[in-house]
Amino acid sequence: MLGMRTTLTLDDDVALLLAETAHRTRTSVKQIVNAALRAALSPSAAERAPYREHVHHAELAPGLDLAGFNKLADELEDEAIMRLAQQ
Secondary structure (H helix, E strand, O other): OOOOOOOOOOOHHHHHHHHHHHHHHOOOHHHHHHHHHHHHHOOOOOOOOOOOOOOOOOOOOOOOOHHHHHHHHHHHHHHHHHHHHHO
């Protein structure tokens, strides 16, 4: 259904809120009504399916030493600290 037209009878306070919001945001009443209806009618975050992350368990390739990576990281961090201290 594209561009459905309908007539709404709004309470005075709602019409005033719409007019004030349209003036403040410099958008049309149509845009405000559409945005409000979308927000109200869309499923809430609690109703949406939770995000699931698929974890890949990997092993270190043969011949690679985890302790060696830690030593390299420590050395790089030490060098960065020394460079900052010299500035």
